[in-house]
Amino acid sequence: MRRDRLSRQITLSMSIVAAIAVLMAFVGTFIFYGIYLTWFPPPPGPPSLLPEAPDFVLIAVFLLLGLAIAIHAALRLTRRILAPLNSLAEGARKIAAGDLTARAVAGDRSLGETAQLVDDFNVMAQRLQDVAKSMTSWNATIAHELRTPLTILRGRLQGLTDGVFEPSDELFRSLLAQVESLSRLVDDLRIVTLSDTLRLDVRIEPVDLVAEVSQAVDAMRPALIDAGFSVQLTTSPVTLSCDGVRIRQALLALLENARRYARPGRLEVVLHPEDAAVVLSVEDEGPGLSVEFAARAFDAFARAEPSRSRQFGGSGLGLSVVRAIAEAHGGQAQYRRSSTGGSVFEIVLPVRNPDVGSVRVSSSVGYTSRIGPTPS
Known part of the structure; x- marks a missing residue:
């Protein structure tokens, strides 16, 4: 595993250093005595089994030499370990002082844990910088x-x-x-x-979504008619555990968005169960969103072309409110192009999420109503 590299390298390095010190003392002693006894043979008689003073001095010399090599190797390993940690500490001090552009340098990436720590720190610093820029x-x-x-x-x-x-x-x-x-x-x-901040509260209780959707459409009826829209409402009787007030608020935001930016004509609101979800959609006749803007349409304060924003007004928060409400229910808000080139904004509410509850769909068929002038 990558995260075991540092501990494995430290263990291996220290083992090699210890082995080198022992081998130098052992092998060096044999080599020295081999040469020494060749030139200075011992006197006749049984050899002494205990080391004498020169033997201890010789062993100490080789141990000191091995220790010097071990210290040199340890210092090199320490510098490799401390270089990214010092860079990390320096980066932390700069960020604490307000310089959010500061980043740490991983250095030797063969040290898996320190390199991963530096990478995580840099990711955190980048997110802090992005948050600060977003707040500004x-x-x-x-x-x-x-x-x-x-x-x-x-x-x-x-x-x-x-x-x-x-x-x-x-x-x-x-x-x-x-x-x-x-x-x-x-x-x-x-x-x-x-x-x-994940603190948006929703009151979950069984709600007749048809009634909530109809109420939202009725509330927007005068403004939509004045803007030249006819609304076709198609629903299947659905009871879902959710926050009806929030769902109605999200639909009002979608209808207001269509009133401001869509081309006058038919506006279709559809509520129907789909697989393990309930889908509430609003479809208009165009002109639709550009590919670039569609990717960020649900971001806060996101707006289309400046000319359209100045012409139709709006704060750029409507679709972000829709997304916030959908996500608070464990669902999602999404956009897609219709087959006729218009926009389809959908609120998808799951029914298998334990925090959301269950759905009941009536066995009766859905109904369709039309509000406003019949399109030509």
Whole structure:
């Protein structure tokens, strides 16, 4: 295993050093005595079985020589180990001081554990940098989104105070619309933030999804008709354990997204069980999303072309709210192109997730209703 490289190298290195020291003392003694006795034969008589003083001195010399080699090898191994660790400590100090661009250098990658530690540290540092950059972008975007309605409110109220504007129902409705826009923006931000921190609460209970979907469509009916849409609602009677209020909120966000950006025409809302899930989809007649934007359509503050954003407005949070609600139920939000080139936004809610509950589908057939003018 890769993670055993360091311990294996330390064990092997120390074993080799110890073996070298022992072999030098043992073999060196034999070589020395072989040469010494060749030139200086011992006197006749039985040899002494105990080492004498010169023997101890000789053994000590060879042991010291082996120890010197062992120390040299240990220092080289220590430098190999400490180099990435020192780089890691230096990188940690720089990040603690606010330099999120600091990275550690793995050095000798043959040391598996230290190299893996450095790689993990660099991944963590990169994520911290990405989070900091994302927070900066979020703060700037939030400030931008809040500035417009606040500026309008301040200007209108200042005009009322100075007598520039005459109080009227139309003016008060305009002010109320700006307040509602602020309220909606704050609520969307709250949902997305709670979802990112995995703290978005949902109240799970058996819900008649047909009633929730119909209620959301009815709420959007006047705005959709005024925008030139006809809504076709196709449902199968489904009871699912979920948060009905959140599901209705997600569908309202999809309908509002279609009202802003889709081409006026037929808008089809479909609710039906599919395999082990319940799918709620909204299909329009185009123009659809580009391939590049489709990949990040559900990201917070993601917007299509700047010209369309300026024309139709919006905070760029609607689809991210849909995704947050779907994921809070253990499901997902997704986009695909329809066969006619339009957009299909889907909320897929699983029914086998123990945190979600079960689904009951009536044996009766589904029904289809049409709201708004019949398309030509």
